[in-house]
Amino acid sequence: MKYLDEYRDGERARQLAREIHRITTRPWNIMEVCGGQTHAIVKFGIDELLPKFITLIHGPGCPVCVTPLEIIDQALEIAARPEVIFASFGDMLRVPGSTTDLLSVKAGGGDVRMVYSPLDAVRLAEQNPARDVVFFGVGFETTAPATAMAVYQAAQKGLKNFSMLISHVLVPPAIEALMSSPNCKVQGFLAAGHVCAVMGYEEYPPLAAKYHVPIVVTGFEPLDILQGVLMVVQQLESGRAEVENQYTRAVQREGNLPAQDLIRKVFRVVPRKWRGIGEIPQSGLGLNDAYAAFDAARKFGLADRQVAEPAECLSGLVLQGQIKPHECPAFGQRCTPEHPLGATMVSSEGACAAYYRYRRQTPDVAGKTP
Amino acid sequence: MSQVPIENFALACPVPLAQYPHVLLAHGGGGKLMHQLIGKMFLAAFRNPLLEAQLDSTVVEWTGRKLAFTTDSYVVRPIFFPGGDIGSMAVHGTVNDLAMSGARPLYLSSAFILEEGLPMETLWRVVCSMRDAAQRCGVQIITGDTKVVDKGKGDGLFINTTGIGIIEHDRMIAPQSVRPGDAVLVNGDLGRHGMAIMAVREGLEFESRIESDSAPVADLVRQLLQAGIEIHCLRDLTRGGLASTLNEIAEAAGVRIDIEEKSVPVREDVHAACEMLGLDPLHVACEGRFAMFVAAKDAERARQIMRDHAVGAEPAVIGRVAESSMPLVTLKSVIGASRILDMSSGEQLPRIC
Numbered sequence: 270m271k272y273l274d275e276y277r278d279g280e281r282a283r284q285l286a287r288e289i290h291r292i293t294t295r296p297w298n299i300m301e302v303c304g305g306q307t308h309a310i311v312k313f314g315i316d317e318l319l320p321k322f323i324t325l326i327h328g329p330g331c332p333v334c335v336t337p338l339e340i341i342d343q344a345l346e347i348a349a350r351p352e353v354i355f356a357s358f359g360d361m362l363r364v365p366g367s368t369t370d371l372l373s374v375k376a377g378g379g380d381v382r383m384v385y386s387p388l389d390a391v392r393l394a395e396q397n398p399a400r401d402v403v404f405f406g407v408g409f410e411t412t413a414p415a416t417a418m419a420v421y422q423a424a425q426k427g428l429k430n431f432s433m434l435i436s437h438v439l440v441p442p443a444i445e446a447l448m449s450s451p452n453c454k455v456q457g458f459l460a461a462g463h464v465c466a467v468m469g470y471e472e473y474p475p476l477a478a479k480y481h482v483p484i485v486v487t488g489f490e491p492l493d494i495l496q497g498v499l500m501v502v503q504q505l506e507s508g509r510a511e512v513e514n515q516y517t518r519a520v521q522r523e524g525n526l527p528a529q530d531l532i533r534k535v536f537r538v539v540p541r542k543w544r545g546i547g548e549i550p551q552s553g554l555g556l557n558d559a560y561a562a563f564d565a566a567r568k569f570g571l572a573d574r575q576v577a578e579p580a581e582c583l584s585g586l587v588l589q590g591q592i593k594p595h596e597c598p599a600f601g602q603r604c605t606p607e608h609p610l611g612a613t614m615v616s617s618e619g620a621c622a623a624y625y626r627y628r629r630q631t632p633d634v635a636g637k638t639p
Numbered sequence: 640m641s642q643v644p645i646e647n648f649a650l651a652c653p654v655p656l657a658q659y660p661h662v663l664l665a666h667g668g669g670g671k672l673m674h675q676l677i678g679k680m681f682l683a684a685f686r687n688p689l690l691e692a693q694l695d696s697t698v699v700e701w702t703g704r705k706l707a708f709t710t711d712s713y714v715v716r717p718i719f720f721p722g723g724d725i726g727s728m729a730v731h732g733t734v735n736d737l738a739m740s741g742a743r744p745l746y747l748s749s750a751f752i753l754e755e756g757l758p759m760e761t762l763w764r765v766v767c768s769m770r771d772a773a774q775r776c777g778v779q780i781i782t783g784d785t786k787v788v789d790k791g792k793g794d795g796l797f798i799n800t801t802g803i804g805i806i807e808h809d810r811m812i813a814p815q816s817v818r819p820g821d822a823v824l825v826n827g828d829l830g831r832h833g834m835a836i837m838a839v840r841e842g843l844e845f846e847s848r849i850e851s852d853s854a855p856v857a858d859l860v861r862q863l864l865q866a867g868i869e870i871h872c873l874r875d876l877t878r879g880g881l882a883s884t885l886n887e888i889a890e891a892a893g894v895r896i897d898i899e900e901k902s903v904p905v906r907e908d909v910h911a912a913c914e915m916l917g918l919d920p921l922h923v924a925c926e927g928r929f930a931m932f933v934a935a936k937d938a939e940r941a942r943q944i945m946r947d948h949a950v951g952a953e954p955a956v957i958g959r960v961a962e963s964s965m966p967l968v969t970l971k972s973v974i975g976a977s978r979i980l981d982m983s984s985g986e987q988l989p990r991i992c
Contacts, residue, residue: 273914279901282974314976360917363665376661385841385916491974607671608658627978 276490277313285495286318289502296322297505298454299498300447300590302440303409303461304331304618305489311623313491319498326454326590327623329443330461332408333360333616334588335543338576340436341366347403347434347569348379354397356390357405359383360616365609367576387412387419387433394423394431403565406435411463413437413554414528417535420556420563432565435555438541440464441472442552448480452591457501459487459494462516469524473512481510488516535560544612545578545585584611587620594624601625669878669924670983674887693891694813695739695875698806705806707742709733712799718765721835722851725798726768728926731855732877733802734776738857739873739929741812741864742804744776749800750784754793765796776855778802804857808864814891816871821960822938823896824931826859826945827852827952828904829881833923834912843916847908854927854950862948868941869934876925879983883922884930885968886982895963898970898980904953921970922983932960 301307307327310316316325329335345366348355355371362371362383375381380400384390390404406416416437423431440461447453460473465486473484483504487497497515504511514520532554541553556564565571578585582604583597594600594613604610606622613619665672682690689697696709713729723731730747737744749769753762773780780800810816831852838849856875863870872892874884881903889896905913905920913920927950933941938956945954970980 273910277973279974312978313972313974314978315974317976318974372663372665373659373661376663385843607675626981629979629981 273490276488276492278492282315282318282491282495285492285499289323289495289499290320292499292506293320293323293502294506296324297456297502298324298326298590299457299459299501300326300328300455301459301487301494301497302328302330302444303459303464303489304334304616304620305463306459306461306487306494307331307620308618308623309489309491309494311627314627315491315494318495323498323502325498327587327594327620328447328458328590329543329546329588330409330440330464331613331616331618331620332412332438333364334584334612334619335438335545336361336364336407336436336612337542337544338367338578339542339574340434342368342574342576343566343571344405344434345369345371345374346571347565348374348381349377350379350401350569352401354380354382354393354400354402355405356382356384356393356402358385358407360618361405361407363609364612364615387416388422391419391423391426391428391431394428395426398430400430401568402431404431404433406433406437409438409440409461409464410468410532411461411466413532413536414467414525417531420535420560421531423563424560432563432568433556434565436541437536437554438543439538439552439554440468441476442549443543443546444476444484446546446549446552447589448476448482450589452589455482455590457483457505458485459497459501460484462486462488462493462520465514465516465520465524467525467528469522469529470512470514470520471522471524477510477512483510484512486512486514486516486520488519543588545588547585579610582611584613584621587613594621595628597621601629667878668983669880669883673878674982692813693887695736695873696742696802696804698740698742707737707740707804707806708802709736710799710801711736712797714794714797715836716794717836717839718761718795720839720851721848722831723853723926724765724768725796726765727772728851728853729798729800730769730772730776730778731853731926733800734778734855734857735875735927735929737802737804738855738860739812739875740804740806741808741810741860741870741873742806742857743861744778744802744804744857746781746803747773747778747800748782748784748802749780749798751786752793752797752799753785753787754795755787755790757795762796765798772855776857810864810870812870812873814872814888817888817892817894817932817960818871818934819894819960819962820935821871821932822935822956823885823898823958823960824933824938824941824945824954824956825876825881825904825928826856826931826950826954827928828906828909829876829925829928830905830909830913830920830923832926833880834909834918834920837916838912843912849908849912852925852927852952856927856929856950859945859948859950863931863941863944866940866944868937868944870931871934872930872932874930876928876930878924880920880922880924881930882919882968882980883982885980886966888930888932889966889968892960893963893966895961895965895967895969896958897961897977898958898968900970900973902955902957904955906953921980935959
């Protein structure tokens with residue numbers, strides 16, 4: 270397929286892998302930030318082509334995985350209300366809250382609908398004037414423009430029955446939080462290509478300089494990822510720590526300016542709790558004062574709450590790259606995609622789910638599954 | 640009379656699926672949750688050797704003849720979709736289940752659950768479509784049932800069909816016959832039915848219209864048998880797609896199945912639509928496709944027979960069966976690395992970004 274098959278070419282992949290082998294002289298830890306990249310790495314077996322002592326650490330870039338339990342519980346509470354149509358992206362539906370998940374709320378009578386775009390939720394609000402339509406706005410900078418557009422359109426149309434439960438997060442503050450941790454083992458980053466397609470990568474040079482880490486903006490196909498790894502290793506081996514762009518077919522330095530304008534028009538930067546990691550300053554987007562009427566948490570008078578994660582779930586350590594999924598004692602035992610303890614086992618982009626689905630036969634993972 | 644407090648009320652048997660107090664849609668998705676439901680609820684309650692074989696159609700012996708018997712319910716929405724409708728699908732699906740034991744389909748029943756308010760014209764179109772499909776498949780619809788439910792209590796129209804066929808060969812077509820070394824074939828490109836339905840249902844517009852692969856395959860199976868192809872196992876690729884089917888067979892046969900990703904036929908438009916939604920075509924449902932396990936010597940001849948038949952679009956040999964201490968399906972990815980091809984958990988859910 271055009272624009273797809275050429276980035277999955279087996280021979281070209283092996284060439285890139287050989288080049289990485291050729292230039293690698295010592296162990297390196299490289300984090301791919303985005304869950305989409307994690308999924309591709311495990312699905313295509315990209316890490317099997319790499320030298321043994323290059324470790325890919327799977328980062329916190331799965332929006333489903335980092336949405337805090339408190340907000341999922343709020344979503345469950347809103348979705349169960351009889352007057353509400355609760356609209357969400359598909360992969361949020363199975364994420365466990367403290368007691369249940371959205372699919373179970375639906376089975377219990379809640380009107381939960383899967384949508385493909387926040388604008389579909391605006392349309393639902395127009396079609397159902399007697400109901401309150403609430404959209405679950407989660408995701409990184411990639412989905413933020415569409416979420417912003419939905420709020421903007423709802424305001425233009427004067428919709429009073431539309432609101433959003435928002436848990437948008439931002440990548441650069443998360444990289445900063447990871448790098449400033451004393452336990453951080455990451456020596457280089459593959460930055461998330463689609464996030465950069467929206468935001469550009471002007472935020473990254475200060476991070477690369479401050480922590481002396483190479484950051485390569487990378488795409489999602491096997492050849493993209495292998496080339497991204499090659500570029501990071503080239504920098505590491507030569508002692509450089511620069512920002513480079515592998516994903517030039519989609520990403521420009523300044524990003525998508527109209528999308529950024531829209532984000533700024535609707536949102537402001539707020540502190541945000543990340544599931545498994547904790548609160549990171551300036552790492553989220555919330556509605557600004559002009560659009561506060563569309564804030565579902567405010568509209569439904571939901572109290573702020575603190576909920577404890579199941580103690581068995583070590584997804585926080587997985588998300589920070591401190592352990593690999595199968596090093597969690599619950600992995601494959603008490604925690605499976607059918608009965609997930611934490612969000613990283615739910616989403617197809619979660620590191621635990623990816624290991625469970627694709628890696629059960631590899632010896633170090635196999636010992637952990639029934 | 641005072642009511643019994645609910646906590647003091649116990650059923651004779653505990654409900655076997657305690658983790659899920661309600662049925663979820665995923666329990667019908669063809670993945671692991673559905674297998675748990677069937678295993679722990681239905682098999683546990685109805686246990687008998689014929690049911691435990693868990694074949695698409697059960698083979699019963701009757702006065703020295705072997706009959707295949709199967710049933711299936713059709714709840715597809717929308718009722719009419721590109722490439723078919725609920726009526727033709729209700730005939731093809733049940734005929735195909737019979738074909739998966741190598742049977743010649745003979746008779747169908749047809750039970751309708753109609754929602755009050757369904758336009759008569761809609762029902763007539765569906766009935767005509769069933770009539771035409773039955774004619775093409777050489778089966779007769781010989782008994783039926785009609786129920787009407789209150790408006791809002793049904794989704795327009797549900798159909799159940801039950802089928803009987805006769806087995807006129809001596810092969811044991813079942814997972815137990817699968818042997819290490821067997822070749823695995825599919826009779827055509829995968830994932831078209833599921834993506835055609837999803838495109839219409841969700842209002843997704845792709846450049847080209849994806850048409851369902853709904854088609855009867857009984858005649859193709861008959862030709863393969865007549866040509867003397869040493870068929871060991873057949874299974875249709877409906878809910879859960881190729882991934883679920885192969886896992887079921889690996890489990891039942893106690894073997895490893897190794898698939899080559901680049902040999903699996905998926906049309907470009909289906910592949911593109913799946914990529915866009917974050918779905919895997921190997922998990923998407925088909926309605927006119929099946930997996931076939933044959934002795935390796937017959938693989939190429941079987942592929943040619945499939946290719947030359949009207950319903951065999953792009954057949955392919957996609958993998959091999961290997962000996963294994965634990966049942967497993969592996970997929971060699973396009974870049975040459977190997978991984979597990981797992982059964983999906985429930986419904987496939989499109990991703991966020």
